[in-house]
Amino acid sequence: MPNIPPQFGIFLFIVAAAVLPLVFASGYQTFQLTMVVIYALSVLGKNLVTGFGGQVSLGQGAFYAVGAYTAAVLMDQWDVPYWATLPIAAITSGLVGLMLGLPALRLGGLYLALVTFALAISVPQLLKYKAFEGWTGGVQGIVVSKPDAPFNLPISSDSWIYLFSLAVGVVFFLAITNLVNSRIGRALKAIRDQPLAAEAMGVELARYKTLTFGVGAMVTGIGGALSAIAVGFVSPDSFTIALSLTLFVGMVVGGASSISGAIYGALFIQFIPNIAEEISKAIPGVVYGVILIAVMFFAPGGLAGVIANQLRRLRAARVVGTGRAPS
Amino acid sequence: MVAAPMAGALMRVDGVEMRFGGIVALAGVSFDVGHREICGLIGPNGSGKTTMFNCISGFYRYTVGDISFEGTSLKGLPRHRMIELGIGRTFQNVALFRSMTVRDNMLVGYHFRGHTGFLANALRLPATRREEAEAGRRADELIDLLELRDQANLPVGGLPFGWQKRVELGRALIAGPRILLLDEPAAGLNHGEVDELGELIKRLRAHFDLSILLVEHHMSLVMRVSDRVVALEFGRKIADGTPDQVQRDPEVIRAYLGDGDEAPHG
Numbered sequence: 079m080p081n082i083p084p085q086f087g088i089f090l091f092i093v094a095a096a097v098l099p100l101v102f103a104s105g106y107q108t109f110q111l112t113m114v115v116i117y118a119l120s121v122l123g124k125n126l127v128t129g130f131g132g133q134v135s136l137g138q139g140a141f142y143a144v145g146a147y148t149a150a151v152l153m154d155q156w157d158v159p160y161w162a163t164l165p166i167a168a169i170t171s172g173l174v175g176l177m178l179g180l181p182a183l184r185l186g187g188l189y190l191a192l193v194t195f196a197l198a199i200s201v202p203q204l205l206k207y208k209a210f211e212g213w214t215g216g217v218q219g220i221v222v223s224k225p226d227a228p229f230n231l232p233i234s235s236d237s238w239i240y241l242f243s244l245a246v247g248v249v250f251f252l253a254i255t256n257l258v259n260s261r262i263g264r265a266l267k268a269i270r271d272q273p274l275a276a277e278a279m280g281v282e283l284a285r286y287k288t289l290t291f292g293v294g295a296m297v298t299g300i301g302g303a304l305s306a307i308a309v310g311f312v313s314p315d316s317f318t319i320a321l322s323l324t325l326f327v328g329m330v331v332g333g334a335s336s337i338s339g340a341i342y343g344a345l346f347i348q349f350i351p352n353i354a355e356e357i358s359k360a361i362p363g364v365v366y367g368v369i370l371i372a373v374m375f376f377a378p379g380g381l382a383g384v385i386a387n388q389l390r391r392l393r394a395a396r397v398v399g400t401g402r403a404p405s
Numbered sequence: 406m407v408a409a410p411m412a413g414a415l416m417r418v419d420g421v422e423m424r425f426g427g428i429v430a431l432a433g434v435s436f437d438v439g440h441r442e443i444c445g446l447i448g449p450n451g452s453g454k455t456t457m458f459n460c461i462s463g464f465y466r467y468t469v470g471d472i473s474f475e476g477t478s479l480k481g482l483p484r485h486r487m488i489e490l491g492i493g494r495t496f497q498n499v500a501l502f503r504s505m506t507v508r509d510n511m512l513v514g515y516h517f518r519g520h521t522g523f524l525a526n527a528l529r530l531p532a533t534r535r536e537e538a539e540a541g542r543r544a545d546e547l548i549d550l551l552e553l554r555d556q557a558n559l560p561v562g563g564l565p566f567g568w569q570k571r572v573e574l575g576r577a578l579i580a581g582p583r584i585l586l587l588d589e590p591a592a593g594l595n596h597g598e599v600d601e602l603g604e605l606i607k608r609l610r611a612h613f614d615l616s617i618l619l620v621e622h623h624m625s626l627v628m629r630v631s632d633r634v635v636a637l638e639f640g641r642k643i644a645d646g647t648p649d650q651v652q653r654d655p656e657v658i659r660a661y662l663g664d665g666d667e668a669p670h671g
């Protein structure tokens with residue numbers, strides 16, 4: 079059997095993720111998959127900050143909201159094309175993250191969690207605030223029209239938005255994977271594991287913590303901007319603290335210090351609430367809670383760890399078959 | 406006490422005083438470490454040896470006294486600058502990055518040599534690959550030198566204590582320090598391994614052309630490898646001289662016998 083490099087598996091996965099839904103998924107299912115991509119990006123930003131950077135943020139939803147509103151306001155007020163809103167949303171959410179990253183240096187652990195929590199609580203109220211109403215649309219929010227496929231491509235608007243989101247998602251997943259496996263990623267993990275020794279090795283804690291917070295916020299903000307495009311609507315009530323907690327669940331369920339974990343976490347937060355609803359219309363929250371506890375029981379380090387183990391076992395079995403020792 | 410004033414010492418500790426509340430951990434300690442010198446730093450438990458390391462590497466902020474390295478004061482410098490000046494260290498209780506592999510731990514020791522930032526690494530620009538290749542070569546050299554080849558890709562947290570100490574040594578060495586601060590490198594080693602460590606320490610000095618400040622309770626090791634030994638007791642320097650001189654110093658003998666600790670005679 080030829081030796082298949084892992085990159086090839088990732089390539090196949092991307093192609094399948096792009097093509098299969100176009101053929102088999104309904105419009106609504108395609109929309110759901112778009113949301114999975116968006117959540118995956120948003121959870122990825124959170125993993126970078128918390129899983130790799132070791133800083134607990136309970137308010138990641140705030141950056142998502144900043145990204146979403148940036149995109150919506152730009153499209154609504156200045157007719158900026160949807161794709162051009164992404165870089166600007168990246169900048170605004172990244173800047174908000176940087177501004178929050180500064181106190182992140184001084185405040186350790188639980189205090190940082192509280193500050194980000196406070197941010198997440200205040201965001202919906204700021205969005206409703208009268209002074210900003212001219213831009214934000216106040217309680218009403220902003221409706222934006224969904225983009226059609228360009229170049230007369232024979233696919234629906236939903237399918238196009240899915241492909242567009244997927245492309246953005248792939249780019250950022252690859253970039254963050256590179257980052258995590260680089261000297262920067264090693265420095266982040268070093269800070270998380272042993273901050274004093276990291277400093278003795280020349281890692282400037284303040285700089286890395288702040289920048290990580292900013293990059294994490296930016297990635298989540300891009301997720302938010304895509305959500306404004308995909309949903310075609312933003313309103314303050316879409317960005318309550320519940321969103322931050324949802325992203326938190328996605329991070330923990332998937333595996334905080336893992337890249338692929340963001341995808342599993344996103345699948346969980348997108349589909350498990352619906353499944354819980356189908357199992358019991360009366361007490362979906364309880365069903366959801368039970369499923370959550372069950373997952374954490376069987377995959378205490380997150381789904382990514384369990385799935386990686388299974389894949390390794392599969393591969394080892396195949397390697398043994400060819401007479402090579404498993405490593 | 407001898408302590409000939411050394412012209413052009415590599416590092417000079419001058420009257421350093423460090424207090425924690427009421428405790429005087431260092432009461433005005435002075436000594437020099439010369440170029441390519443192996444200097445032993447001994448003393449009973451709690452005499453201030455680790456505190457001295459922490460003052461040198463900027464973890465503790467002493468108010469009185471000064472520590473200078475190649476003629477420039479280290480006082481008040483940020484901790485992350487020490488490594489680029491050429492000051493490398495290990496920790497008494499091992500402070501490795503537990504979730505990372507042996508190799509990655511060492512690569513962090515080379516972090517300060519890199520210049521590429523977040524964006525360049527996210528995009529894997531050619532500059533990052535060059536840096537990564539160079540760091541990798543250095544790490545592999547040290548992995549060979551320290552005989553860690555078989556463990557290179559294992560998470561360091563699961564290794565026995567003695568090996569972890571060796572990884573820490575590699576992580577400090579990869580930076581190419583001018584002085585290496587070793588805090589009890591022989592802890593947890595058996596007799597034969599202590600002898601090997603002694604040989605290794607001498608070999609490192611020759612190979613990397615560096616000075617070593619060695620904190621150890623293993624007297625035979627200290628006396629065998631050191632050019633000079635400084636002895637502390639209750640934060641005061643009580644002796645400073647050749648191993649022979651320090652072993653015979655009545656103050657040192659009293660400090661150790663009075664404590665019921667291992668006598669300094671090898």
Ligand SMILES: Nc1ncnc2c1ncn2[C@@H]1O[C@H](COP(=O)(O)OP(=O)(O)OP(=O)(O)O)[C@@H](O)[C@H]1O
Nearest residue numbers: 425428430448449450451452453454455456457497
């Ligand atoms: N961070 C600190 N806070 C309070 N007291 C400290 C601190 N660090 C050291 N000390 C005190 O300073 C004194 C010297 O401690 P130090 O760790 O330097 O001793 P040592 O010579 O390294 O001992 P050992 O051989 O046991 O490692 C001790 O009394 C210790 O309790």
Ligand SMILES: [Mg+2]
Nearest residue numbers: 454455456497
């Ligand atoms: Mg000590």
